[in-house]
Each structure stands twice: as C-alpha cells, then as structure tokens.
Amino acid sequence: MQQLLTTEQMRAADQHTIRREQITENDLIDRAAGAFVSLFAVEYPDRNLAIDIYCGPGNNGADGLVIAGLLQQMDYQRLIIHLCDFDGKAQPAFLVKLEWVRKKKLTIRSLGVVSDFEAFPNGIIIEALFGSGLNKPLAREWAELIALINQSGAHIVSVDIPAGLPSEGVINPDWPVVEAELVISFQRPKINFFFPESATAINGFIIADIELDEGFIQQQDGVFHLVTENDIKQIIKPRKRFSHKGTYGHALVIAGHEDTMGAALLASSACLYAGAGLTTAAIPSSGLTALNTALPEVMYVPSLRLSDKASLQSYSAIGAGPGLGKSTETLNKVSLLLDAGKPLLLDADALNCLAQEKTLLEQIPAGTILTPHMKEFDNLFGKHESWWERIETARDWTKRKQFVIVLKNQYTFTINEQGKVFINPTGNPAMAQGGMGDVLSGIILALLAQGYHPAQAAITGCYIHGKSADKLARCQATIRASELAAGIPQILYELTK
Numbered sequence: 001m002q003q004l005l006t007t008e009q010m011r012a013a014d015q016h017t018i019r020r021e022q023i024t025e026n027d028l029i030d031r032a033a034g035a036f037v038s039l040f041a042v043e044y045p046d047r048n049l050a051i052d053i054y055c056g057p058g059n060n061g062a063d064g065l066v067i068a069g070l071l072q073q074m075d076y077q078r079l080i081i082h083l084c085d086f087d088g089k090a091q092p093a094f095l096v097k098l099e100w101v102r103k104k105k106l107t108i109r110s111l112g113v114v115s116d117f118e119a120f121p122n123g124i125i126i127e128a129l130f131g132s133g134l135n136k137p138l139a140r141e142w143a144e145l146i147a148l149i150n151q152s153g154a155h156i157v158s159v160d161i162p163a164g165l166p167s168e169g170v171i172n173p174d175w176p177v178v179e180a181e182l183v184i185s186f187q188r189p190k191i192n193f194f195f196p197e198s199a200t201a202i203n204g205f206i207i208a209d210i211e212l213d214e215g216f217i218q219q220q221d222g223v224f225h226l227v228t229e230n231d232i233k234q235i236i237k238p239r240k241r242f243s244h245k246g247t248y249g250h251a252l253v254i255a256g257h258e259d260t261m262g263a264a265l266l267a268s269s270a271c272l273y274a275g276a277g278l279t280t281a282a283i284p285s286s287g288l289t290a291l292n293t294a295l296p297e298v299m300y301v302p303s304l305r306l307s308d309k310a311s312l313q314s315y316s317a318i319g320a321g322p323g324l325g326k327s328t329e330t331l332n333k334v335s336l337l338l339d340a341g342k343p344l345l346l347d348a349d350a351l352n353c354l355a356q357e358k359t360l361l362e363q364i365p366a367g368t369i370l371t372p373h374m375k376e377f378d379n380l381f382g383k384h385e386s387w388w389e390r391i392e393t394a395r396d397w398t399k400r401k402q403f404v405i406v407l408k409n410q411y412t413f414t415i416n417e418q419g420k421v422f423i424n425p426t427g428n429p430a431m432a433q434g435g436m437g438d439v440l441s442g443i444i445l446a447l448l449a450q451g452y453h454p455a456q457a458a459i460t461g462c463y464i465h466g467k468s469a470d471k472l473a474r475c476q477a478t479i480r481a482s483e484l485a486a487g488i489p490q491i492l493y494e495l496t497k
C-alpha cells in the first residue's frame with residue numbers, strides 16, 4: 001500500500017531526508033522545482049507558450065521562483081514572474097530564491113494590489129501561491145486574486161496543491177480555491193485529492209518524485225493508504241492444482257424483488273465470474289425463469305426456506321441487499337443474518353432496513369462488510385456535512401464494532417477494523433450507471449466465500465471492479481454493469497499470472 005502523509009508527516013519526511021542526505025531545505029526546493037519542470041515540459045512542450053508564474057510568500061512560492069528559472073534554462077521564451085505578498089510575510093527560503101532568480105534576465109513584477117493582475121488568456125498560469133502550508137482560509141485580497149486567476153481563461157497548473165485547498169481535513173466548498181487544470185504534486189498525492197469536494201480545485205494530478213526517503217515514509221503511522229496493483233497481486237491467490245468447486249466456497253446471494261430481479265442477477269453473475277465455487281440465489285420464485293435462462297450455473301433456493309440459522313449453515317458466505325426492497329420481510333431476514341455466524345456482506349436495501357431499525361447496528365457481527373453509498377451511509381450513521389467527517393464516523397464505527405465499511409464513491413474508501421482507510425484508485429465515470437453496486441457486492445461476496453479476510457476481500461473487490469471498468473473504458477464511453485461483470489475473469493487472470 002502507498003502510505004499517504006499528512007502535512008506534518010510530509011514535513012518530517014523532508015527533515016529526515018535533509019538530515020540523511022546532508023542537504024539543505026534550499027536544495028530540496030531545487031529538487032522539487034526540477035521534478036516539477038520535468039513533468040511540466042512533457043505536458044506543455046511548446047517553448048513559445050506564454051507562462052505567468054504567480055508566487056506566494058512561502059516555500060511554495062520559492063518553488064515557483066526556481067521553476068521560473070529552470071523553465072528559462074529549458075528555453076521557454078515567454079515567462080513572467082508575479083510576486084504576491086499582500087501580508088508582508090515572505091519566508092527566508094523565498095527570499096533566498098528571489099535573490100537567485102533576480103540574477104536571471106526574467107521579467108519580475110510585484111503584485112501590490114489585486115487589480116494589477118494580468119495573465120495571457122490562452123497561456124499558462126503556474127500557480128505557486130500556497131501549498132501545504134495553508135493554515136487558515138484565505139482572506140479578501142487572496143480570494144480576489146484567486147477569482148481572477150480562475151476567470152483568466154489561462155490553463156492553470158498548480159505547484160503541489162491548488163492554493164486554498166487544505167491538504168487534509170474538512171474542505172469547505174465556500175472557501176476560495178484555485179481551480180487547477182493540472183496539479184503537479186510532490187512525492188505523494190495529498191489526502192484531500194481523493195475527497196469529492198476537491199473536484200472544483202483539481203481536474204487532474206500527477207506526482208513528481210522528489211526522492212524523499214521512501215523507507216521513512218512507509219514507516220509513518222498513517223491512516224490513509226492508496227491501494228496499488230502490486231498490493232492486489234499479493235492478496236489474490238491463483239487457483240490451485242487439484243482444486244474443485246468445494247475449494248472455492250459456496251456463496252449465497254439474497255437479492256431481488258418482483259420489480260428488481262436484475263439486481264439479483266447482476267450480483268449473482270459477478271459472484272460467478274469472481275470465482276465462487278458455488279453460487280446460490282435466494283430470489284422470489286417469479287425470477288426463477290430469468291435466473292435459469294441468464295445464469296444456468298447459479299442454483300436457486302426459495303427465500304422462504306431461509307427461515308432459521310440451520311438453513312444458512314451450508315453457505316461459506318452470505319451477501320444480502322441488492323433489490324430486496326425495504327420491507328418487514330427484508331428486516332427480518334437481516335436480523336436473522338446478523339445471528340447466522342457466517343461471513344456476511346450487507347448492501348443496498350439490507351442497509352436501508354438497518355437504517356430504519358438502528359438498534360440492530362450494535363448487533364452487526366465483527367467482520368461484516370457494509371457497502372453503502374453516501375446516502376445509505378448517512379441514513380445509517382447520521383447526516384454529514386463533509387466527506388472528511390463521514391470518514392471519521394466510519395473509522396469510529398469500524399474500530400468500535402470491528403466491521404468493515406466500503407464507502408462507495410469515485411475513489412471508494414474501504415475502512416477496516418483498525419480504522420485504516422484504503423483508497424481504491426481504479427474506476428471511471430463511464431461506470432456511472434445502475435447495477436454497478438450490485439456487481440461490486442457480488443465480487444466481494446465471491447472473495448469472502450473463497451476465504452479471504454473481509455477487509456482484503458473488500459479492497460480487492462473494489463480494485464477488480466474498477467479495473468474491469470477501466471479496461472472497457474479504453475474504447476467505450478459508457479459501461480453496462482453486466483459487461484463489467486463479464487470482464488472480471490480476464491482481470492483476475494491478469495492479476496494472478
């Protein structure tokens with residue numbers, strides 16, 4: 001897993017690197033600026049582009065000054081530096097770099113008042129006003145400057161983090177923030193890049209390696225982790241020689257209602273494709289013909305027959321919720337499942353029923369996986385004003401009750417029993433269609449049935465789900481949930497070969 005760092009941890013990594021390599025802070029700024037321009041030149045190779053570089057008073061501004069000097073060395077012809085320091089707080093590193101850049105034949109302007117703002121409409125603005133040192137919302141002049149930058153029509157490239165966006169913690173949508181087309185960020189994406197409220201500030205980001213000590217970074221006790229393909233390859237076990245259907249578990253999918261049988265079919269098909277040895281669907285009898293026609297491999301059990309603990313004992317894992325409907329019957333079924341003593345996944349209407357009977361939340365057994373989207377999450381655990389607070393609540397619950405929450409989102413967050421947050425990097429907007437959640441449930445259930453630890457099943461399931469979609473999105477604009485499900489075996493093949 002790639003450990004994501006808080007600002008404080010990133011500073012500690014800076015200091016550690018400085019000590020270990022016996023360099024200075026100024027050397028690190030030079031290194032950061034060098035890493036920035038290498039990526040910048042790939043993205044924007046035209047040396048005749050008009051580039052306005054807006055520099056604030058701290059190290060982020062110092063980066064901007066060195067970036068300007070390095071771009072000049074790389075033959076970028078039309079560079080203008082704008083110094084912005086409305087509060088008179090220029091920091092030592094900034095002053096050192098200013099002295100350095102003044103020796104170059106570069107145009108340098110001081111922005112005394114906001115109305116002096118200028119930029120080439122179709123040019124580039126490199127925004128180095130504030131980075132991770134932002135410590136409060138930006139006041140009036142800064143807010144006005146940011147508004148002008150955003151309205152300038154230029155392509156905005158932010159250094160490390162768009163000015164106004166906190167690296168971690170609650171993002172208030174009312175705070176002024178630079179709306180960057182691209183952020184070139186140092187060493188690691190900042191935690192808030194993965195929160196939906198950062199969408200206005202960040203269109204895309206890339207990471208510039210500034211060679212901080214990776215060993216030190218990985219040792220930090222962090223909450224947020226970015227999942228990588230390597231992690232998934234280490235979790236997934238290839239199928240064994242001499243194995244048989246019994247080796248890979250028996251999954252029970254409790255899903256579907258008269259009008260929502262598709263949800264049951266999608267979850268069951270994903271469960272098959274993701275490798276459960278046997279899959280049984282508990283659906284209303286009206287869906288039997290559809291089930292037999294679409295998925296002949298899936299067995300059927302009448303929902304009514306699942307009436308007590310004994311009737312659930314032959315299954316290795318149980319997933320309930322997609323398309324079940326919010327009814328007393330569903331609620332009764334969920335109560336029974338909470339007491340079944342089986343690996344359990346609760347989704348959709350199973351969660352909606354729990355939300356109506358909150359006392360049941362306390363009875364959710366350890367190891368259970370809940371897969372809510374934002375609205376389902378808030379119905380269960382209370383309304384939240386921000387995603388940061390939502391994640392805090394999820395961490396409190398998972399630590400206290402030892403269950404796992406998969407909070408669905410563009411970057412889905414899996415929160416494990418220790419309150420650690422695993423951010424899924426796969427997936428894309430072509431997936432924004434009904435049925436995707438049902439498929440995700442089916443995949444995770446299949447992994448649970450195969451004996452994977454709940455959090456690992458959840459993390460791996462999310463990765464496979466998004467990866468299948470990413471493969472399809474290479475040549476199609478939208479993706480049906482059933483297509484995504486059908487792509488799972490190939491993704492599993494690629495991840496295990």
Ligand SMILES: NC(=O)C1=CN([C@@H]2O[C@H](COP(=O)(O)OP(=O)(O)OC[C@H]3O[C@@H](n4cnc5c(N)ncnc54)[C@H](O)[C@@H]3O)[C@@H](O)[C@H]2O)[C@@H](O)CC1
Binds near residue numbers: 010059089131
């Ligand atoms: N490991 C890394 O990530 C590295 C980071 N570096 C750069 O250093 C930056 C962090 O530098 P700093 O800590 O100096 O922070 P910034 O440059 O982001 O800002 C600090 C300055 O802004 C002022 N300030 C903060 N919030 C303000 C507000 N709301 N209104 C007005 N003034 C405000 C502070 O008083 C201080 O003068 C990073 O974003 C990055 O660009 C690189 O230079 C070196 C390596």
